[in-house]
Amino acid sequence: MSGETLNNVETAVEVVEHVAEVTEKLAANAANSLPENGSLQKVAVEIEYIAEVVDKDAHKVEAVIQKIEDMSEKIDAAMEPIIEAIEKDFKPNPTSSTGLDAKK
Numbered sequence: 001m002s003g004e005t006l007n008n009v010e011t012a013v014e015v016v017e018h019v020a021e022v023t024e025k026l027a028a029n030a031a032n033s034l035p036e037n038g039s040l041q042k043v044a045v046e047i048e049y050i051a052e053v054v055d056k057d058a059h060k061v062e063a064v065i066q067k068i069e070d071m072s073e074k075i076d077a078a079m080e081p082i083i084e085a086i087e088k089d090f091k092p093n094p095t096s097s098t099g100l101d102a103k104k
Helices: 003-033 039-089
Strands: none
């Protein structure tokens, strides 16, 4: 995953997390305001539960994103010297006008 894509996913997850937290609070307040065991109160409690699950899942996704970012950095750090060595070995000869006699 590219850095930009990962950032976009992370932003989307943060928005989902925030919406879930707000929804959970609103549903809890609504459930507490409605008559106990009424159908609307039951719906509000269910919405609160769903929002709580979404919030927890968003936290899990954030943890996965962090692990992907960490692993990507480790891979980049490990590959950088290899790529630099390969690039160094295959630089074109500066005396050539066509670059066809590149060093190997």
